[in-house]
Amino acid sequence: MKSLAELQAIKEKMQGQVNLRDNDKSVRVVVGMATCGIAAGARPVLQAFSDLVQKNGLNDVSVTQTGCIGLCQYEPIVEITRPGEEKITYINMDADKAKEVVEQHLMRGVVVADYTINSSGMAK
Amino acid sequence: MFRSHVLICGGTGCHASGSDGIIDALTKEINKEGLEKEVGVVKTGCFGLCALGPIMVVYPEGSFYSAVKEGDIPEIVSEHLLKGRVVKRLLYRETVTEDGVKSLNNTAFYKKQKRVALRNCGVINPECIDEYIGEDGYQALGKVLTEMSPEQVIKIILDSGLRGRGGAGFPTGRKWDLARKLVPDADQKYVCCNADEGDPGAFMDRSVLEGDPHVVIEAMAIAGYAIGASQGYIYVRAEYPIAVKRLRIAIGQAREYGLLGKDIFGSGFNFDLDIRLGAGAFVCGEETALMVSIEGNRGEPRPRPPFPAEKGLFGKPTILNNVETYANVPQIILKGAEWFASMGTEKSKGTKVFALGGKINNTGLVEVPMGTTMREVVYEIGGGIPGGKKFKAAQTGGPSGGCISAENLDIPIDYDNLTAIGSMMGSGGLIVMDEDNCMVDMAKFFLEFTVDESCGKCTPCRIGTRRLYEKLEKITSGNGEMKDLDEIQTLCGYIKNNSLCGLGQTAPNPVLSMLANFREEYVQHVRDKKCAAKVCTKLFKYSIIEEKCKGCTACARVCPVQAISGAVKEKHVIDSNKCIKCGACVEKCKFGAIVKG
CATH class of the missing domain: 3.40.30.10 (Glutaredoxin)
Structure with a gap:
């Protein structure tokens, strides 16, 4: 290593990962990982969220798991809570949709309406 | 990922x-x-x-x-x-x-803690340099080498108010300043790290080395730049195998990344580090003895002056700082002197790590801002004393320090306050004693350590501490006379005033402070031949309460010296001439029939 820039590069690469160990964050992504969720494919969804949050250095976002919320037919379910906003619930998620949600919702603040529970007609 | x-x-x-x-x-x-x-x-x-x-x-x-x-x-x-x-x-x-x-962070143990020196302990993998870098590691070294002059580095350390965490509390910035200026034409200077943590009950330096070894390496390189040294030595005891192993790994990784070696960050600054293992002699924690030991000689102190800043290791200007002191340095550089000085009291800035031991529920390692009271440390963070027993005293500074009695529990802990009440900050060992501890016995315990660890170079320490120990033994065995108390006082003064190094100069401290705070207890031992805490075995005996004894023979069977007699279902009796006061019978008795008296 001959320059500060190289040091900075390592720091940035590591920061997303080490940041996982700080549980004082304001944006929460919660993936349903009960038996129903796992059976419906929640593990790749959780992994995708976790990877993308770290890769993009979204240091204010925590990605955690939760149990069954009782809407098993809509699993994998992902809930996103941002400070001062209502909780958004995404349903029937997969890894590709997760990528879109990270890019749109987490990075740009735009809810991906097509994937939310409201779009299913169930909420009405 | x-x-x-x-x-x-x-x-x-x-x-x-x-x-x-x-x-x-x-x-x-x-x-x-x-x-x-x-x-x-x-x-x-x-x-x-x-x-x-x-x-x-x-x-x-x-x-x-x-x-x-x-x-x-x-x-x-x-x-x-x-x-x-x-x-x-x-x-x-x-x-x-x-x-x-x-x-x-909201639990009683962590709530009042402020982790500066320990910030990465329990957070990163100490064997992975990338994780350290991910937590701002080596940023301070980079900043120092590319943006600051050595004088600016020394000034920021001076302004921060950082004082040596090894015990004496000498201002770190002033130490560095002296080493930079005293011998302007020195061809070689050295930076040393004192990791020869020897106080019974102290383990904060070990924990820093085990949990965050790179912080010490980074700080030593910064110190090297500040004083103009290109070589450093970490003197660590061989009894710390995990710390030594992780340090070795860390030094290897730092060299591989070019963070140690030649032309670091292209600045032209060269610095490298080596480890020197100590064999565990307490005196080698004294600065001159430590350097003599690094040189390969028998670890014995030498007179000062000349101070190490002028003539230290191999006769060259040298600075020696403690592990915890170094652990504060990179963050002071990154966050500024004001940030550091905003924590603590007027003359003691920052935080201090304490190793909690003895009669306390949360045995372990805590870091609190200077000025926290002993009550907060013992009762809130430490979780109080097991079994609902009463706090009697806390020993700070190990065998060089003194005790803090219950009436001083609310004094804010800093260097000067502790000295004022006859104790000292020391390296941070904190041994809590409750009503079951005898203060004569505790003084004897610490003195036994210094008698053992005296290097023997000078008479007041070698023979004086031995004589002092014998006096205490005379008291605990019930043969003490009132004049012994005065003689102890005189002898303590003599040892303090005439010893060459810190070991001898501070060895009488536990005796003096315990005598000052608990004189009644000493008098009781001498005059009444009684040990209220029932620790000094010659001053109490075991007896069986007749009404409670069921004659089950359990005590007689467990007694190793056959001192208990009595037939089945009949009252038993202890022959106190035979009894060695091991206490085995008390533990065995189901009826609480055996008492100390």
């Missing part, structure tokens, strides 16, 4: 309570469930709560599992790691409340 990190303490405390086995079991179970690409297992340094080891923390939730057993691992993996259901029954009970799980 991992979605979850499981941090397991690999410090000496948790290592001893079996964390290696936990790591193996965990890795196996994670592989079995096919989670190896999703969950990372990280071996870290000390979390501080050694009493409840092995410690395991799962992120991103921050769930704090304590006293984990190998048998618990399958449940943690299948419930928590796979399904995200925290295993509440295994959580540190302080974090479990009626309405859910609260953050570790």
Whole structure:
């Protein structure tokens, strides 16, 4: 290593990962990982969220798991809570949709309406 | 990338309570469930709560599992790691409340702590330089080498008010300044680190080296730049094998990255480090003896002046700082002198790490801002005294320090306040004593240590401490006379005034401060031949309360010297001439019939 820039590069690469160990964050992504969720494919969804949050250095976002919320037919379910906003619930998620949600919702603040529970007609 | 990190303490405390086995079991179970690409297992340094080891923390939730057993691992993996259901029954009970799980930082043990020197302990993998860099590691060295002059570095350390954490509290900036200026034409200077932590009950330096070795390396390189040295030595005791191993790994990684060696960050500054192992002599923690030992000679102190800043290691200008002192340096550089000086009291800035031991519930390592009271440390952070016993005193500074009695519990802890009440900051060992501790016996305990560890170079220390020990022994065996108390006082003064180095100069401190704070107890031993705490075996005897004895013979059978007689179902009697006061009978008696008196 001959320059500060190289040091900075390592720091940035590591920061997303080490940041996982700080549980004082304001944006929460919660993936349903009960038996129903796992059976419906929640593990790749959780992994995708976790990877993308770290890769993009979204240091204010925590990605955690939760149990069954009782809407098993809509699993994998992902809930996103941002400070001062209502909780958004995404349903029937997969890894590709997760990528879109990270890019749109987490990075740009735009809810991906097509994937939310409201779009299913169930909420009405 | 991992979605979850499981941090397991690999410090000496948790290592001893079996964390290696936990790591193996965990890795196996994670592989079995096919989670190896999703969950990372990280071996870290000390979390501080050694009493409840092995410690395991799962992120991103921050769930704090304590006293984990190998048998618990399958449940943690299948419930928590796979399904995200925290295993509440295994959580540190302080974090479990009626309405859910609260953050570790809100528990009594951590709430009042402020982690500066220990900031990475229990957070990063100490064997991975990248993780240290991810937590701003080597940024301070980069800043110093590319943006600051050595004078600016010294000024920021001076302004921060950082004082030596090894015990004496000498201002670190002034030490560096002297080493820079005293011999302007020196061809070689040295930076040394004192990791020869020898006080009974002190283990903060070990924990820093085990949990965050790179911080010491970075700080020593900064010090090297400040004073103009190109070589450093870390003097660490061989009894710290985990610390030595991690230091070696860390130095190797730093060299590989070019953070040690020639032309660091292209600045033209060269600096390298070597480890020197100490054989565990207490006197080698004294600065001149330490340097003599690094030179390869028998560790004995030499007179000062000349001070090391002028003539130290190999006769060259040298600075020697303690591990914890160094652990503060990089953050002072990054966050500024004002940030550091905003913590603490008027003359003692920053934080101090204490190793809690003795009669206290939360045995372990804590870091608090200077000015925190002893009451907060013992009762809030330390969780009080086991068994509802009464606090009697706390010993700070180990065998060189003194005790703090109950009436001084509310004094803010800093260098000057502790000195004013006849104790000292010391390196940070804090041994709590309750009503079951005898203060004559405690003084004898610490003195026995210094008698053993005196290097023998000068008479007042070598023979004086021995004579002092004999006086105390005379008192604890019931042969003391009132004039002994005065003679002890005189002898203490003589040893303090005439010893060459800090070991002898401070050796009488425990005796003096315990005598000052608990004179009544000493008088009781001498005049009444009584030990109220029932510790001094010659001053009490065991007897059997007739009404309570059922004649079960359990005591007679366990007595190693056949001092108890009595037939089955008849009252038993202890022959105090034969009794060696081992206490085995008391433990065996189910009826509470045997008492000390």
